[in-house]
Amino acid sequence: MSELTKLDRRDFMRGAAAVTFAGAAYAAVGDKTEGTVWQLDPNKCTQCGRCSTHCVLNPSAVKCMNQFNICGYCDLCFGYLQPGSRGRDTGAENQLCPTAAIKRTYIEDPYYEYVIDEERCIGCAKCVKACLVFGNASFYLQIRQDICINCNECSIAKACPSDSFSRVPASTPYIYLTGGVETTIPVRKGEEPQEKTVQHPA
Amino acid sequence: MLIGLPGLLVFAGMAALYSWLVYHPAWLLEAEVPGHDGRPAVDPSKAAQINLAGVFQKSDGHPASLPGAWTSFRGPAASNIATDPTSLADSWPEGGPKVVWKVPVGDGYAAPTVLNGCVYLMDYDVEKRADAVRCLSLEDGKEIWRRSYDINIKRNHGMSRTIPAVTDRYVVTVGPKCHVVCLDAARGDFRWGIDLTKDFGTEVPLWYSGQCPFIDNDVAVIAPCGASALLIGVACETGKVLWQTPNPRGWKMSHSSVIPMTLLGRKVYLYSALGGTACVSAEPDSSGKLLWDLPWDAKVVAPSPVKAGEDLIFVTAGYGKGSRLLKVQATAGGMGVEVVYDKTPDQILSCEQQTPIFHEGLLYGIMPKDAGALKGQFVCMKPDGTTVWSSGADNRFGLGPFLLADGKFLILDDEGALTMLDATKPGYSLLGHAEILHGHDAWGPLALAGSRLLLRDMNNLACVELGAGTAS
Numbered sequence: 001m002s003e004l005t006k007l008d009r010r011d012f013m014r015g016a017a018a019v020t021f022a023g024a025a026y027a028a029v030g031d032k033t034e035g036t037v038w039q040l041d042p043n044k045c046t047q048c049g050r051c052s053t054h055c056v057l058n059p060s061a062v063k064c065m066n067q068f069n070i071c072g073y074c075d076l077c078f079g080y081l082q083p084g085s086r087g088r089d090t091g092a093e094n095q096l097c098p099t100a101a102i103k104r105t106y107i108e109d110p111y112y113e114y115v116i117d118e119e120r121c122i123g124c125a126k127c128v129k130a131c132l133v134f135g136n137a138s139f140y141l142q143i144r145q146d147i148c149i150n151c152n153e154c155s156i157a158k159a160c161p162s163d164s165f166s167r168v169p170a171s172t173p174y175i176y177l178t179g180g181v182e183t184t185i186p187v188r189k190g191e192e193p194q195e196k197t198v199q200h201p202a
Numbered sequence: 203m204l205i206g207l208p209g210l211l212v213f214a215g216m217a218a219l220y221s222w223l224v225y226h227p228a229w230l231l232e233a234e235v236p237g238h239d240g241r242p243a244v245d246p247s248k249a250a251q252i253n254l255a256g257v258f259q260k261s262d263g264h265p266a267s268l269p270g271a272w273t274s275f276r277g278p279a280a281s282n283i284a285t286d287p288t289s290l291a292d293s294w295p296e297g298g299p300k301v302v303w304k305v306p307v308g309d310g311y312a313a314p315t316v317l318n319g320c321v322y323l324m325d326y327d328v329e330k331r332a333d334a335v336r337c338l339s340l341e342d343g344k345e346i347w348r349r350s351y352d353i354n355i356k357r358n359h360g361m362s363r364t365i366p367a368v369t370d371r372y373v374v375t376v377g378p379k380c381h382v383v384c385l386d387a388a389r390g391d392f393r394w395g396i397d398l399t400k401d402f403g404t405e406v407p408l409w410y411s412g413q414c415p416f417i418d419n420d421v422a423v424i425a426p427c428g429a430s431a432l433l434i435g436v437a438c439e440t441g442k443v444l445w446q447t448p449n450p451r452g453w454k455m456s457h458s459s460v461i462p463m464t465l466l467g468r469k470v471y472l473y474s475a476l477g478g479t480a481c482v483s484a485e486p487d488s489s490g491k492l493l494w495d496l497p498w499d500a501k502v503v504a505p506s507p508v509k510a511g512e513d514l515i516f517v518t519a520g521y522g523k524g525s526r527l528l529k530v531q532a533t534a535g536g537m538g539v540e541v542v543y544d545k546t547p548d549q550i551l552s553c554e555q556q557t558p559i560f561h562e563g564l565l566y567g568i569m570p571k572d573a574g575a576l577k578g579q580f581v582c583m584k585p586d587g588t589t590v591w592s593s594g595a596d597n598r599f600g601l602g603p604f605l606l607a608d609g610k611f612l613i614l615d616d617e618g619a620l621t622m623l624d625a626t627k628p629g630y631s632l633l634g635h636a637e638i639l640h641g642h643d644a645w646g647p648l649a650l651a652g653s654r655l656l657l658r659d660m661n662n663l664a665c666v667e668l669g670a671g672t673a674s
Contacts, residue, residue, distance in 0.1 A: 092234035106240040
């Protein structure tokens with residue numbers, strides 16, 4: 001009979017308690033290495049559209065964001081309106097977004113505000129591409145961390161043609177364009193921005 | 203129990219059936235129809251009356267005793283090619299050409315014109331909230347006089363963006379909100395003013411008016427593109443509207459300007475409106491007569507039409523639209539037109555803001571942001587779309603202006619760096635490159651008077667000496 005089989009119940013309980021205590025102590029004072037999450041770098045993104053089709057979630061955890069302090073608040077918003085649209089209004093036939101996820105609101109002459117409805121956004125990047133080419137490039141894609149299930153192997157990362165996806169620290173999970181004016185990363189409209197500052201072209 | 207379990211089941215079944223019948227699967231859907239953005243209805247006739255005579259202010263500057271003139275948008279020949287024989291330096295010293303003076307100006311892209319040693323600028327005075335027609339000395343940039351009228355302009359990718367037209371007697375300007383003013387060129391005396399929105403039903407374009415007026419034999423030629431007129435000719439002396447071209451298609455004002463040219467031996471005015479291209483007679487006996495109009499559905503049109511041959515016109519627009527070549531021919535009734543081609547920005551020179559140059563059978567310009575690998579490059583193309591040469595991936599100029607003078611291309615990039623190319627050699631032949639303004643959005647067209655080049659960025663206007671033997 002081996003030594004292990006001689007362990008009586010009292011010893012087993014003592015051992016288990018010791019292991020539990022040691023584990024708790026390690027968790028309290030031990031390794032503080034931060035966890036990481038998936039994020040895409042807008043500087044590398046080519047707006048290929050795969051974020052909307054390759055996420056394991058449907059709709060995708062990748063959403064469009066609008067950086068309000070970069071946005072031109074234009075009446076003629078290339079991220080909102082179809083190329084060649086006859087009207088500058090909220091008619092479906094004029095909207096570029098396939099799910100009408102951008103809400104356009106008159107502020108004052110000549111400014112309009114564009115807010116993303118993330119319930120509708122599928123991360124197709126059509127608006128991002130149009131705003132980048134002809135506008136101020138205030139639209140950009142990011143993985144919403146409250147939606148993302150943080151797969152060990154991200155399906156979009158595998159499909160991304162520009163290697164835009166990487167693991168980033170969970171405490172600073174958003175990335176924005178670099179160079180130029182410092183600004184804070186926006187969260188949803190009405191929420192407080194994070195403390196981290198990033199760079200964006202003037 | 204009066205009903206019992208069977209009764210309850212029947213009731214539940216009927217309720218379920220009723221729910222199924224009345225339920226509409228789309229009841230939560232919201233119709234995406236016009237009018238959900240809260241855009242207010244605007245009645246131009248109820249806009250505030252502006253006192254266009256405004257306020258005159260004399261300063262201590264004096265007209266320069268310097269040669270050279272650049273009297274309107276695209277220069278004396280409306281081609282962006284200098285006709286002045288002044289020689290320019292073939293190279294610049296290490297620090298670049300000498301910046302003679304530099305003055306702050308209001309936000310925008312409005313560029314100057316030059317005549318008789320005076321620099322004329324349609325500026326916006328941000329502090330006083332006023333459009334300001336300014337007359338500066340070409341010598342040192344000091345202000346000689348200004349006449350300004352109160353109007354509230356908000357930043358919308360700049361504020362001012364038009365170029366005055368000037369003759370020995372008159373200077374005519376178009377303000378951001380389509381107010382036309384004519385002043386005495388020397389003294390700044392107010393002659394007359396027109397509010398195009400009130401008088402002709404003009405709709406102020408997106409990002410404000412970019413139209414530069416043109417003076418033809420003391421007649422100011424303007425394109426209101428309102429309900430009652432496509433183009434008008436106004437006597438500079440009196441302000442009387444001498445002729446007006448109807449606008450039956452209801453085209454709108456673009457950022458383009460009226461360009462005079464001669465087609466098939468006939469003087470005409472060409473204008474790229476929002477809606478299409480119009481050709482109007484400029485002959486004395488038929489001024490204002492519409493010769494032809496050709497629809498084109500570009501959403502934004504900033505470049506002006508370019509004559510690209512005896513009977514060819516090159517029309518271009520940015521924001522994804524591309525370019526088209528038009529061919530005119532004589533008809534029994536006057537003049538007709540046909541489209542030679544319509545091409546996309548990846549097939550042909552296509553310009554977002556600046557108007558191309560046509561020189562010795564070739565088109566020159568900067569490719570737009572959606573031109574793929576040629577994005578932002580200065581290119582030389584045949585009118586059929588064949589690329590002759592381009593500036594290369596390391597030489598991109600954004601939305602900057604350019605002109606041709608003394609066999610040299612002068613090109614400004616977005617940040618105000620000036621590049622000089624040898625236009626007499628095929629290919630991208632660099633003669634000089636210098637950081638001049640260090641700003642941003644340096645998109646105002648260049649003006650060259652003699653050997654002095656005027657250039658601007660968003661907030662500064664500078665004068666640079668480029669003359670042969672003096673550029674140090």
